[in-house]
Amino acid sequence: MLPLRQFQDFIEQQQLFVRGNRILLAVSGGKDSVLMLHLFKAVGVDVGVAHCNFNLRAGEAQRDENFVALLAKNLGLPFYVTHFDTKKYAAEHKISTQMAARDLRYNWFEEIRLKEEYDYIALAQHQNDAVETVLINLTRGTGISGLHGILPKRDRLIRPLLFLTRQQIEETVAANNIDFVEDSSNASTNYTRNKIRLQVVPHLQEINTNLEKTFAENIARFAELETFLNVQVEKLEAKIINKKADAIYISLVEIEKLNPQKLLLYELLKPYGFGENVVHEILDSLKALSGTHFFSATHQAIINRNDLVIIEKNKMVTANQFIHPTSKSVVFAGNEISLQFTEEIKFEINARKAFVNADKLIFPLALRNWQNGDKFTPLGMRSLKKVSDYFIDEKVPLHLKGTTPILVNGNGEIIWIVGMRQDNRYKLTTATKKVAIFELKIK
Structure with missing residues (x-):
């Protein structure tokens, strides 16, 4: 039978x-x-x-x-x-x-x-x-x-x-x-x-x-134990993980409070590919200086001031993207930067837009990541400033320093720290005849 x-x-x-x-x-x-x-x-x-x-x-x-x-x-x-x-x-x-x-x-x-x-x-x-x-x-x-x-x-x-x-x-x-x-x-x-x-x-x-x-x-x-652990981790994740458009943030103070610390942090980081050895390194580095990096196959974790910041590796773009006069838009670090020209001399206060004197542009323009030694003249100022110092003054998280696009003119001058600050050398004036409008469209 x-x-x-x-x-x-x-x-x-x-x-x-x-x-x-x-x-x-x-x-x-x-x-x-x-x-x-x-x-x-x-x-x-x-x-x-x-x-x-x-x-x-x-x-x-x-x-x-x-x-x-x-x-x-x-x-x-x-x-x-x-x-x-x-x-x-x-x-x-x-x-x-x-x-x-x-x-x-x-x-x-x-x-x-x-x-x-x-x-x-x-x-x-x-x-x-x-x-x-x-x-x-x-x-x-x-x-x-x-x-x-x-x-x-x-x-x-x-x-x-x-x-x-x-x-x-x-x-x-x-x-x-x-x-x-x-x-x-x-x-x-x-x-x-x-x-x-x-x-x-x-x-x-x-x-x-x-x-x-x-x-x-x-x-x-x-x-059953795994089911119980997963339920507790889901509750913990909702409480201490802050998912933003640019990255995932976990407070270092909250990590310090975890008990059992290694088990719970491992479960929280497991979806991002971090193994037990890396979790151990992170715990040993909680009091390290900002900028300490950890890697999985798919993600990067950075200790940044008061947070552990997790970002996808495919957002860490290093290759240049070029913009030509006929370009409508380009994609950089997963986001779109569009370009249009107008003879209407207009300007608006919007960090996601740059209104540039088109006659000063030397094509092709380049979109790239920040590099050591980069300098620009922040809009409204007259002297050059290191981009790295600007990032510090604006309290830009470390991971965004590596992913923020920099729009560069054909002569090597910075036109715009995309989504943050335009260069004063390319502002509109009474002599401007044509305007190039760049816009960051976050996906």
Whole structure:
């Protein structure tokens, strides 16, 4: 007998999907995924079968594909198959073969799900897989999310066999005479997961014969703990993170108050790609001078006076943008600077606009970042001033010094610190005949 009642109960308890949903089943041909297929078929869910051929085991891989294709045909189910050059992908991306296979299959499953309009992708992982995942995570180092291992449901991925152990699956398949194919690589200790399964777990089972049950209970507790932590972090984020158009600000005083400090700051900064080591460096530098920088793959954090300021790296523009007489607008640091000419001599007080004597312009003009040594004559003044001193006087945050566009004339003179102050040398006078109007349009 198939464990249909337990299967349906688990689906309901974990709210994996609802009646009427279409499910794409990832079927390798092994006993786990084949049992999952038979369970779904027996309870009458609308399913399709997806199979990946990773071309790693020569004839055996083709045997698996043929078996799954025939199984889907005999059950009258849609069948989807793809072939990967897994070793080539691994070499190109400098990752392990296992990681390459994982990336390839998940990306392809999602493509098929969207194209064929399935609601979820079902994976045949079971309790022993969950145990192995937690042990792997603990061995490599992990946060709370790694302690709960495999969850029954995450986004569009569901794992409806997590109520079963490997032994229960083997017994069920044998009792119901279910055909399957065996992956010979499962017996190899060349892979980390196999080493854990074949060499580590048996010793742990000698200590605790109910190892899978114990881990399942622990995993449930860790999942609840993560949920609780996420709720607290969301509340904390709303309280101490100030998201502005230019950057994200976190008060250094509020960071000092965090308890436990490292855990909570890590969770707050995790969405911006900052790892545990960088968080440790930030905490060690809270009393450092303004200007201390920290980096993730996507963001930069800067200690600026009383705040930790976080900005996206793609806003740290260094390349010049050029403006020609025919230019209508250019984009710099994610914002638009437009240009128009008029013979109407007019001026308005607006930091986002510069009204420039067009006859003094030497094209092409350049938009660039501030550079050491830059000087200009602030509007209303007669003497040159270092732009760096102007930034200090105006209390411009450090991160904005690096992203504020500087409009430069063809002769090298600064025309406008965009969005802040125009140069007095290019102001309108009674002799002005044509006006160039520059406007910063923040997106």
